[in-house]
Amino acid sequence: MQWALAGAFILGAGLLLASLQQNQPPPALPSGQNVRVLLSYRLNGGSFEGQYLFPGLELLPQGGRVQVLSGPNPENLRPIVTVFADKPLSFSLQNGGLVASSEGQVWALEAFVRLKPADPATPVQYRLLASPRPNLEPYPGELWLENRGSGLLVVNVVDFQDYLKRVLPSEMPASFHPEALKAQAVAARTYAYTRQQANTFWKQFGADVDDSVSEQAYNHTRTHPATDAAVDATRNQILTFQGTPIQSFFFSTSPGATASIEEVWPDRPAQPYLRGRPQAKPHAVSIQSEAEALAFFQNWNPQGFYDAASPFWRWKLRLSREELEALLSRTLPERARAAPPFVQTPEGPLSPDAPGFALGTLEQIRVLGRTSGGYVTELEIKTSTGRFVVRRESHIRSLLRPHKALTGGGDVALERWQGEPRLNFPTLPSAAFALQEERDAQGRLLGITFWGGGFGHGVGMSQYGALGLAQRGYDYRQILEHFYPGARLEALP
Structure with a gap:
């Protein structure tokens, strides 16, 4: 997340590098080309407030003096104080x-606060102190704070290059092949640029993206020379389709194929550059039946698969009927409340989110739909109280979370084709799996083994697949053409 390339790979005509000449540095990004990132107080906080609201903020400015400005709104700020470098600075809520x-000095502030370098020529970094997130690296650029009454929202306004140098090692190991790192740098830059231009959910908080895997992981891992080099080598380069920056989705590991965007997220339109494609050679991955799916996921021979370096290329999980009943009794109502359009009750006297819902005895879990590459798109849960249908990969993965807190028993082991089993994994690694039932002599369900593969949603570029292609001799342009066919590699003006 190795094989030699047999024969030359011819770069498709659809992938071109515009406005970049050999041995000539690319133009600088336009003035003010920053990204605004909403920072998490703690990751996986369970709610918006739990994840993003800081009860207070302690930080240490490093590198230079910091000017503190404040006002009733972001457009009307006035200077409050200038603080020297390496002097702790705290923000707290008192009586609202x-x-x-x-x-020892205290200053009253208004609802909005901006922290910026007092000298524009002297960059400042901010080290967050007393954070529940361990080993956080300092944040460059500026910090913006908003008093929300019950806590603070914190937005990091950061230069595009500095942002990407903290995204890349957080999203892809620095030990990966340099060409895979360059491909990831272009995908990450394109993703952030597209989100910057869009009316995203985060705009209401003064941000373009957040710092979690909901968008792109940012500043989870310290910068590294290898990932810095990949960002610099691809400076300003983004992917476009018909003149518009693409939706450059990426994920960790494919089981042997990617998926088309409209198959995985049915509320999004099809895109020519986000089509499901086999990620194996000479294998032609095309699953047409559940028997074929089970045989595919039970194949733990990695030969020819681009993603086989990933421990999650193949995995399996066994749950007893009792564990599944305990799990589904919790997750089925949860999914029904969170996303009613994707949880249907074609039979059964009671909706899962209704008071008094009881799952009853689990009789069967059945795949109703999947992509040709193996990703489940529709799953049926049949019990003694009714029949429930769950759609969309994110809801299916949340429905089947293999954690003892939900199954009600001992540790739940997720076996992987490489490495130690993972205990109580927070979600199903992917929606690419097949089911193997166990029944007694009377036909009653005893348990189910989930044979699966891959990690992530399956749309766009597989990061371990990029590594596998790089190890076969592909350069980053060829890797991008492979995963985003028809896209053009261009330079920002």
Whole structure:
């Protein structure tokens, strides 16, 4: 997340590098080309408030002096104080108001706060202190704070290159092949640029993206020379289709194929550059029946699969009927409340989110739909109280979370084709799986083994697949053409 390339790979005509000449540095990004990132107080906080609201903020400015500005809105800020480098600076809520303090001095602030370098020529980084997230690296650029009454929202305004240098090692190991790292750099830059231009959910909070895997992981891992080099080598380069930046989705590991966007996310339109494609050679992955799916996922021979370096290329999970009943009793109502259009009750006297819902005895779990590459798109849960149909990969993965807190028993082991089993994994690694039932002599369900493969949603570029192609001799342009066919590699003006 190795094989030699047999024969030359001819770069498709659809992938061109525009406006970049050999041995000539690319133009600088336009003035003000920054990304605004909403920071998480803690990852997986369970709710928006739990993840993003800081009860207070302690930080250490490093590198230069910091000017603190404040006002009733972002457009009307006035200077409050300038703080020296390496002097702790704290922000806290007192009686609903926001105050700052440093070295025994206290300043009353209004709802919005901006922290910026006092000298534009001297960059500043901000180290967050007393954070529930361990080993956080300092944040470059500026910080913007908003008092939400019950906590602070914190947005990091950061230069595009600095942002990407903290995204890349958080999304892809620095040990990966340099060409895979370059492909990831272009995909990450394109993704952030597209989100910056879009009316995203985060805009209401003064941000373009957040720092979690909901968008792109940012500043989870320290910068590294190898990932810095990939960002610099691809400076300004993005992918476009018919003149528009693409939706450059990516994920960890494919089981041997990617999926088309409209198959995985039925509420999104099809895109020519986001079509499901086999990720194996000479294998032609095309699953037409559940018997074929089971045989495909039970094949743990990695030969020819681009993603086989990933421990999650193949995995399996066994749950007893009792564990599944305990799990589904919790997750089925949860999914029905969170996404009613994707949880249907064609039979049964009671909706899963209704008071008094009881799952009853589990009789069968059955795949009703899947992509030709193996990703389940529709799953049926049949019990003694009714029949329930769950659609969309994210809901199917959340429905079947293999964690003892939900199954009600001992540790749940997710076996992988390489490495130690993972206990109590937070979600099903992917929606690419097939079912193997166990029944007693009377036909009653005893348990189910989920034979699966891959990690992530399956749309766009597989990161371990990029590694496998790089190890076969593909350069980053060829890797991008493979995963986003028809896209053009261009330079921002």
